[in-house]
Amino acid sequence: MASSRIRVVGGVLLGLILFISGAHLTADFRPEDAALGPFTFSRGAVFDGRTVSFQNADSMQVARDLVTEVRREGGELALWLGASHQYAINGFQPGNENAVFHANRLARERDAALTYLGFGLPNGNFNEFLATYLHFREAKLLPNRLIVGALYDDLREPGLRPRIRELIADVPVDLLAGLGAAGDHLLAAQAEAPPPVERNAMDGTPQQAIESRIVGWMEQAWAPFANRHRLSAWIGWRWRRAVFDVGEALRQVGAPTRQVPPVPEAMQRWNEAAMVTLLQLAVADGVEVLVYKVPHPPTTGPFYHDRTRYDDFHRRLRTDCQQMGATYLDLEGLIELPYWMFDSTIDHWHFQEPGHVLLAEALDAALAGGA
């Protein structure tokens, strides 16, 4: 009997120690970086004391303020829309900077009065890029140049994430209605009601008030408790990685080559309509548009998607750009193999800092050449 009491009390105390240790060990864990692989880190960029690289629609006011400031200075602004390849640095070393930083550096080196504003969305799709452009347009903050990083992945990520949906809340309905199919999709997203809040039995009750106070006090007074969200994020990440790795191993047993998930036709049309509309709108607004094909790692191994379909899509996109007066830049093969780092089954899309430099050089050269 005494031994069972000791076992229970000892177990609880040991659990407390485990919790404190775990919270301490994960105090610096960044879930947003973990999703990209153990050596890939998402990084913003500050150039000349100004934030020039934004992720996931955070700090929109700062972004808008940057545009206003550049205009006031009489400079030009290049709004660069892209997915995580724009800001995620593989094999990160302290001091590394992302492509947006390097693009700004290159523009400064050639004395160009050009500021690159990088707006990266994790797995961003073309509808989200269109929504972002409309946001700046509605705020009367049109850029001089628009750069769009076009990826096949964009065609498979559905919907507008809530933060991007908020960006078009003030865009007039008749403007969206005049944008054809893409506008219809955005109208539907604009009208989409937020999901109903699941009423919890504790909502609005005396217990909720007491619980909030207790938790608030514990978070202030006890550092491990304040850090438990990082610990739970770390556990979730490790679990997802384990599940993913086991799934991959099982897939290898059954089918050695990765099976490419299909892209639903409706989603393809949905995304391509948004891309074409974005090009048409920006060109009609007098914005110089540059669309680039995001490079793949130069490997022939099994990959994330069907390369044939990806290349077909980009052939159509090149034709659309030519017809609409936008510049299309094929950057396939730009970044050599050493600048990619396949540390995980997740990270096939992000290059190391030299790759970011190469990307920035290619884009800045294209813009400098009067693209």
Add this chain to the structure above:
Amino acid sequence: MLFNSFSYLLFLAAGAILVRLMPPRQRVYLMGVGSIAFYAMWRWEFVSLILLSAVIDFIAARRIEQSTVPTTRRAWLLLSLCVNLGLLVIFKYTYFLIDNAGLVSEALGLGLPVERWSAIDIILPLGISFYTFQTVSYTIDAYRRIGRTTDDFFVFLTYVAFWPQLVAGPILRASEMIPQLERPRLATREDVAGGLQRIVIGLFKKVVIADNLSPIVDTVYAGNVADYMATDVWVAAILFGFQIYMDFSGYSDIAIGSARIVGVSIPENFDWPYIARSPRDFWRRWHITLSSWIRDYLYLPLTGQRFQTDSQGGLEVAVNERQRASTWPLFLTWFIMGLWHGAAWRFAMWGVYHAFFIYLYRRIGLLRSLPDRWPIPAWGLTFLVCMLGWIPFRAESLEMSVVMLAKVFNPFLYDISRKVVYGPHYLTAGVVTVGFLLAHALQNWQPVTPGKVQVAWVGRMALTAAMTAAVLIYLKPVEQFIYFQF
């Protein structure tokens, strides 16, 4: 008040200390006041409903016990049943009745003002389905002359409103509780340790397992089920089956542990239901106090058989020679039990589904003998039957339930390469199933050699440590217990 919160743990700690400091007589008063305060932390205005039920049933049971006139006894019993069941119907089934009245009105062209009726705003009081059954069983037992009633209203009120089980069971019997409340004892050190262990286990099941399964289950059931493969449906069934089991049994564990810490023993409510080898065995292990209640107050009276008087055993005591005569009571009982779980036809469907399989096992000799002759296939079949039964329970509608269940019987839909549900969810379903079986094996492992005893001791302590750490990481009162909606 939600159990999965720091405020509850503080409430319990404070209550346990105060109970120890009180003289015996005052302990039950403290527990009664504490229970009412516990309920008031949700909505103080609904305390009046519990008090109303308690007052009426206390008086009714006393009058029934004291009277020898059959009509008087019956009248008091009817009053108790009408008030309690009437309140339950009003608060729980009004919208259901209105919706169905609307369907009938539309079909027959009656022109009932259904829309006006639907505008009534009714909040379902937490725990009404549970405490109603407790108060009703008290007066029925008095009528049946089982045990004796208490002459102390506060003892009775504490029995009705005892906070560990007030909002989601276990459903208590007066004969088990009232003697404990009339002569309250102090919790021993073993009680405190054992109760603490139980609470840790319960919180782990709820906040670590059930709450982490919840978003996966929500995603799976929110998908376009018309496109699902049969394998997707099975994954959906298993994931929810474990979510609801962890959620509900976790709640019961916390309830049992909390009661033990204050020196009160309340009955078990779950006994590893997913190792059952037949549907009847399942109902001996799942929500035991409910199925036992249904057995004693609905099923056995309908079959004309002698009722039982304890909160354990589930449906075990159906007598063989009366099985043919008990078929319609079986289906009626399960139909009602299904509706008790929720005011929607899909819950009734769930109930009838279980009744059907119990009936099949009665009628088909091969199935009846399966558990003894081939235990593992018997387990496998029961596991699949019970898991599939959760589809109508969780699906958004009756139509969705039918669509999903139909896929299971289509052999051409067993093509995992065309699965729609996200692949890792399949793995999660497998992991929780294997984890459950391992946990059961560990629970039953009783080593005898000194070396293995030590290993078991250390291992159990390590498990307690891991569960405690996990609870501290994940404890947040965001997800309410599933059975709160009943």
